[in-house]
Amino acid sequence: MQGVPDSFVFPADSAQFRHPAHRDGVELYRAHIVRHAFEPHAHAAFGLGAIERGVERFRLRGADHLAPPDSLVLMNPDELHTGRAETDAGWRYRMIYLDADVAAEITGEPDWWFADAVQADAARAQRVTALLERLWHAQAPLAFDGLLLALLDELAPHARRPRPATVEAAPRFERVVEFLHAHLAERLTLDRLAAVANLSPFHFLRRFRAHYHVTPQQMLMALRLQQAKRQLAAGAAPAAVAAACGLADQAHLTRAFAQRYGVTPARYQRQVQR
Structure with missing residues (x-):
């Protein structure tokens, strides 16, 4: 694209996406962000992942949140949020964006919902990071789908089921x-x-x-x-x-x-x- 940069303004920032060819409604993401500040945006999917190092600050549901190393980040579909580094060296993290109907099909449980966007669960966050790394490199569709189920099994304890009714109907x-x-x-x-x-x-x-x-x-x-x-x-x-x-x-x-x-x-x- 002539005249348009194909990377971040700041060389230390990087982000990558991957779609598995055989499975719709699944998007993998990994990034190291030092200087970039994400403007308000949303994903039409669950945003589930973990912080590997550094600290992220983001605004969600009208409040600021800090996600430290080895914490889980658990966002519901269509929730607008921001994102920026809280530490000088930035933060490194991995996410999976998973359509709600795909999550329901995998788990057999519709209407998952996450009340807390950040969870301090270091051991589980480390396992989630490892599973997301394996998913990124998985080439065989059967292996990928098995890892996908294992990932959602790890996150299931933090999911509320069924989704709570909206407090203020609008x-x-x-x-x-x-x-x-x-x-x-x-x-x-x-x-x-x-x-x-x-x-x-x-x-x-x-x-x-x-x-x-x-x-x-x-x-x-x-x-x-x-x-x-x-x-x-x-x-x-x-x-x-x-x-x-x-x-x-x-x-x-x-x-x-x-x-x-x-x-x-x-x-x-x-x-x-x-």
């Missing part, structure tokens, strides 16, 4: 999120979103932010980048992805994608299509 905000999903490529206004919720504009803005801990614009950008990630993984050209997801151009997609996922669209596409 169907009008769910309608707004559905509206955002359906209009990613459009230029949306506060008045238009408030009308979907049947609230006055700034009353809607205050209540939406209080409920999701992000503004509607931050939510919209997270949803746009989620969709961009799916389309890139499916092989769509970055320029077409930018237009389909409501971003100004390919350069805008590249900046926004790298800010949230740690790699450029071109590099992500190459990694997951190997």
Whole structure:
């Protein structure tokens, strides 16, 4: 991509993704982040992993969290969060992003949910790190699937089943999120979103932010980048992805994608299509 860097601004930062060819709904990730700060983003999947070294600070559900070495990181689907290093040498970690229906099929238990985003469970975190390393290098589909089950067996003690009911039911905000999903490529206004919720504009803005801990614009950008990630993984050209997801151009997609996922669209596409 001419004129667009294919790596982090800071050479010490690195991130890699991998998709197993035989198993949809599974994405492996490993990274060492020193200077990069991830903007608010979400994954349409469980984000499950462990910190190998260093400390990560991230914001989730309206609160700051610290994840030290040998801790588990357990995020539910579609939870917006940030991420940055708390220590000078950064933090090294491994994650698996697993669609909820895939997790349910593997475990035989639907509606897993994680109440705590960080768990201090050093022995288990070390086993999770080792399993994620083996999954990264597994070539045989049968071996990969066996390791996948072993990984979820390790994490099962921290999962709540079934998923708890939402404390504050907000169907009008769910309608707004559905509206955002359906209009990613459009230029949306506060008045238009408030009308979907049947609230006055700034009353809607205050209540939406209080409920999701992000503004509607931050939510919209997270949803746009989620969709961009799916389309890139499916092989769509970055320029077409930018237009389909409501971003100004390919350069805008590249900046926004790298800010949230740690790699450029071109590099992500190459990694997951190997």
